Amino acid sequence: TTALPYANGPVHIGHLAGVYIPADTYVRYLRMKGAEVLFVGGSDEHGVPITIKAEKEGCTPQDIVDRYHELIKKSFEELGISYNIYSRTTSKMHAATASEFFQKLYNEGKFIERESEQYFDPERQKFLSDRYIVGTCPKCGAEGAYGDQCEKCGSSLSPDELINPHSQLSGAALVKKMTKHWYLPLDQYEPWLHEWILEGHKEWKTNVYGQVKSWLAAGLQPRAVTRDLDWGVPVPIKGAEGKVLYVWFDAPIGYISNTKELCEKTGDNWERWWKDSDTKMVHFIGKDNIVFHCIIFPCMLKAYGDGYIVPENVPANEFLNLENDKISTSRNWAVWLHEYLQEFPGKQDVLRYVLTANAPETKDNNFTWKDYQDRNNNELLSIFGNFVNRTIVLTHKYYNGVVPALENLTEADQAVVKEMNAFPEQVGTSIETYRFREALSELMNLARLGNRYLTENEPWKVFKTDPERVKTVMALSLQIVAKLAILAEPFLPFSAQKLQAMIGLTNNSWDTTKETVLLPSGHVIGQAELLFEKVEDSVVESQLKKLNDTKKANELNAWTPLPIKEQVTFDDFQKMDIRVGTVLECTKVPKADKLLQFLIEDGMNQRTIVSGIAKYYPNPEELVGKQVCFIANFEPRKLKGVVSEGMILSAEDREGRLVLITPSQLVAPGCNVG
Numbered sequence: 001t002t003a004l005p006y007a008n009g010p011v012h013i014g015h016l017a018g019v020y021i022p023a024d025t026y027v028r029y030l031r032m033k034g035a036e037v038l039f040v041g042g043s044d045e046h047g048v049p050i051t052i053k054a055e056k057e058g059c060t061p062q063d064i065v066d067r068y069h070e071l072i073k074k075s076f077e078e079l080g081i082s083y084n085i086y087s088r089t090t091s092k093m094h095a096a097t098a099s100e101f102f103q104k105l106y107n108e109g110k111f112i113e114r115e116s117e118q119y120f121d122p123e124r125q126k127f128l129s130d131r132y133i134v135g136t137c138p139k140c141g142a143e144g145a146y147g148d149q150c151e152k153c154g155s156s157l158s159p160d161e162l163i164n165p166h167s168q169l170s171g172a173a174l175v176k177k178m179t180k181h182w183y184l185p186l187d188q189y190e191p192w193l194h195e196w197i198l199e200g201h202k203e204w205k206t207n208v209y210g211q212v213k214s215w216l217a218a219g220l221q222p223r224a225v226t227r228d229l230d231w232g233v234p235v236p237i238k239g240a241e242g243k244v245l246y247v248w249f250d251a252p253i254g255y256i257s258n259t260k261e262l263c264e265k266t267g268d269n270w271e272r273w274w275k276d277s278d279t280k281m282v283h284f285i286g287k288d289n290i291v292f293h294c295i296i297f298p299c300m301l302k303a304y305g306d307g308y309i310v311p312e313n314v315p316a317n318e319f320l321n322l323e324n325d326k327i328s329t330s331r332n333w334a335v336w337l338h339e340y341l342q343e344f345p346g347k348q349d350v351l352r353y354v355l356t357a358n359a360p361e362t363k364d365n366n367f368t369w370k371d372y373q374d375r376n377n378n379e380l381l382s383i384f385g386n387f388v389n390r391t392i393v394l395t396h397k398y399y400n401g402v403v404p405a406l407e408n409l410t411e412a413d414q415a416v417v418k419e420m421n422a423f424p425e426q427v428g429t430s431i432e433t434y435r436f437r438e439a440l441s442e443l444m445n446l447a448r449l450g451n452r453y454l455t456e457n458e459p460w461k462v463f464k465t466d467p468e469r470v471k472t473v474m475a476l477s478l479q480i481v482a483k484l485a486i487l488a489e490p491f492l493p494f495s496a497q498k499l500q501a502m503i504g505l506t507n508n509s510w511d512t513t514k515e516t517v518l519l520p521s522g523h524v525i526g527q528a529e530l531l532f533e534k535v536e537d538s539v540v541e542s543q544l545k546k547l548n549d550t551k552k553a554n555e556l557n558a559w560t561p562l563p564i565k566e567q568v569t570f571d572d573f574q575k576m577d578i579r580v581g582t583v584l585e586c587t588k589v590p591k592a593d594k595l596l597q598f599l600i601e602d603g604m605n606q607r608t609i610v611s612g613i614a615k616y617y618p619n620p621e622e623l624v625g626k627q628v629c630f631i632a633n634f635e636p637r638k639l640k641g642v643v644s645e646g647m648i649l650s651a652e653d654r655e656g657r658l659v660l661i662t663p664s665q666l667v668a669p670g671c672n673v674g
Contacts, residue, residue, distance in 0.1 A: 001255045004044035004089065004091040008053040008066040011075055012334035013248060013367055015286075017355040018317040021321040022436050023284035024081045025356065028490040029431045032510040038273055042075070042087040042258045046232040047247035048129045055169065057283075063229045065090055075337045079348050080493045084102055085262040088234075089254045093264070097235040097257035098250050101304060102225070106237055111182040119147075119159055120177040123170040126242075127228035131218040132169055135162030153329070161529045163184040181243070183222035189299045196310065197294065200383015204436070207362070208316050210497040223296065225249040252297040275307035283314045290316050315434035323365050323547060331554045333547070349492040349530070350376050356440045356491055369543045373535045379444060387450040387486065391477045392528035393461060403478055404471040405521035413476060415451055417516055420446065420480055424513040424617050429485050437492075443487055450480040455479070475521070478503070484517035486510065495531045502526045554587045573621055577633040578649070578673035579603070580663055586620040592640045596620050598648065602632065610644035613658045629661045629673055 002023045005011055011020070027039045045065035054061045065088070073086050090092070119128050133147030138161050142152035147159035159165055165174050189227075197204070197212050225246050226235050232244030244250075256274060263270040273279055282435035283293045293314050301308040321327060327334050340351060354372050357379075358365050394400055409417065422652060423446045430439035454477055459470040476654050481499070486508050489496035500508055503525045505518065512518060519525070581600035594612045609630060617623060629649040649661040663671075 002041045007043040007065040008050045011337045014320040017285050017320040018286040025490045035664045039084045040258050041083045042254050044251045045090045048575045051231050065352045078341050086259040093261045094257035098233045098253045117176040118176040121167040123172040133159045134168045135165040146583045181224045181226045185222045186220035212294045283311050285316045287316050317366045320360050332550050349495045359437050368538045374538050376535045381532045384447040391481050401525050403519045403523045404475045414550040486513050493651050579632045580671045582669045583623050586623040601669045607645040609646045610639045611648045616658045
């Protein structure tokens with residue numbers, strides 16, 4: 001299974017590197033090994049983020065999930081994520097499965113029933129989730145902080161901590177009302193979790209094992225499985241009107257309901273996947289989902305009983321950053337999969353390669369467009385593609401595409417054969433232990449071996465003097481190409497299939513790679529076609545400009561005006577004599593980097609004013625002839641030896657620049673502003 005992406009936005013490279021590409025690599029490998037595999041995914045279509053999105057766009061939650069489910073599903077298909085089923089949690093099968101799951105636990109007394117006070121919107125007549133509650137942050141004083149987090153300072157909050165909490169929906173002040181919910185008593189399963197994971201799965205990844213150990217050490221608490229919301233699977237018992245299953249309870253059941261949906265179509269028995277001890281279940285997720293897949297969902301399955309298996313492994317990854325900054329959907333700081341597929345047609349494997357090579361398997365990692373370019377040009381193109389192309393071109397040049405016999409091997413050739421034949425096991429072992437970066441590195445080492453072998457033997461130089469030797473060199477090089485064509489498929493499915501077709505390889509079973517000869521003598525291969533293309537500097541520059549434009553837009557959107565100062569009377573304002581003047585001269589004040597010296601025509605006289613805006617106007621002479629607003633009745637003040645007779649007015653824009661205040665059209669110098 002793969003984590004169910006929220007259907008309130010598209011998929012980005014962080015999702016791909018952390019979850020979907022490693023899962024697909026693993027599944028493709030298992031299928032090539034002949035294993036019976038069910039690869040289950042789907043969209044998570046319930047929960048507050050979706051209702052918030054719908055509220056902002058003035059549409060229904062169903063409109064939102066319909067739009068993004070189709071976009072996500074299509075994007076995964078185009079990237080080659082080879083699900084057996086990619087369904088959704090708004091399906092009828094899911095609603096029935098989740099309802100039945102809750103009902104059984106309820107009937108068997110597996111829940112705790114509690115009443116508590118929660119915030120209620122008196123205008124909308126509904127209880128509010130944390131994200132619909134806003135107020136002043138108690139940590140930094142920012143307005144508009146949410147009931148679960150302040151996005152200004154990043155602090156985690158609870159609604160009770162907010163100052164002046166009110167409804168984001170109606171703006172109304174909130175009241176507290178009693179409401180009833182059902183809780184799963186996780187604390188009752190602590191002994192079992194301790195034995196199952198801490199004692200039984202010490203081989204799990206360090207980050208996963210450590211997080212589970214930390215949660216158990218802190219002590220588990222009962223967790224609500226229902227909430228007051230009008231979007232989700234309705235709680236299927238009397239007295240629970242207006243309540244739905246909490247999304248964390250509802251979503252993982254989607255793995256089961258999606259399996260049922262597929263098996264209903266294929267005539268398979270879904271229970272053999274979920275209730276057979278011979279089935280190995282693996283959850284691919286990001287680190288933010290560890291607690292749900294290692295503690296909560298297993299407790300749900302344990303509580304249900306009836307033979308449900310629990311995961312054999314949960315190889316969660318850390319997070320991927322983008323250009324040294326945290327990926328953020330709210331700030332649009334991401335490389336979106338659907339946009340990549342449009343802008344880089346035919347380059348699915350390049351993205352798969354880069355994200356696997358950079359996968360955040362043990363710590364947070366970073367994606368940069370320069371690294372994308374380097375890995376494409378210096379690895380995929382120069383190492384893998386170059387070796388394949390040279391081998392196929394030379395085979396057609398010397399033998400019209402006919403594979404020569406692999407014979408007359410020297411001792412050095414035999415050493416290469418031995419090294420070549422070790423790669424399938426090395427790559428496979430790394431995949432089976434969820435070390436995909438290591439597996440990909442081994443694949444590239446096989447391509448490096450082929451390049452080195454060709455370069456050292458130089459068939460293009462010795463063809464005329466020793467044609468028999470060249471037959472051996474080309475035969476062995478072609479066997480390396482054939483091995484690459486098979487071993488690359490879990491990582492680079494599009495390129496591998498193209499290469500297999502190019503050389504006429506029909507059996508891509510992983511076990512065949514144990515054989516030395518995959519292309520028999522006399523076999524005819526096709527013409528060489530380029531597997532990869534060079535990524536030009538202009539492509540990188542275009543993507544960086546796109547990100548930079550996003551960053552600038554974020555900075556503008558994040559800008560907030562200074563708080564309004566204390567109220568003043570009209571008489572106070574009348575004391576300020578604000579006038580329009582024409583700039584006659586403007587120069588920098590010597591030995592003062594920040595100061596400009598203006599000579600102003602004020603309608604009666606000329607006056608000198610010093611202003612600290614030099615860094616915003618590097619060419620002060622350009623201001624000559626312009627009109628500015630200034631305060632005429634300030635007491636004169638000496639600045640760096642120059643007497644300033646007023647203050648020129650300016651405004652600070654969203655980018656922190658100071659901009660002179662000028663009239664919209666020319667007026668007579670000395671005109672009053674008021």
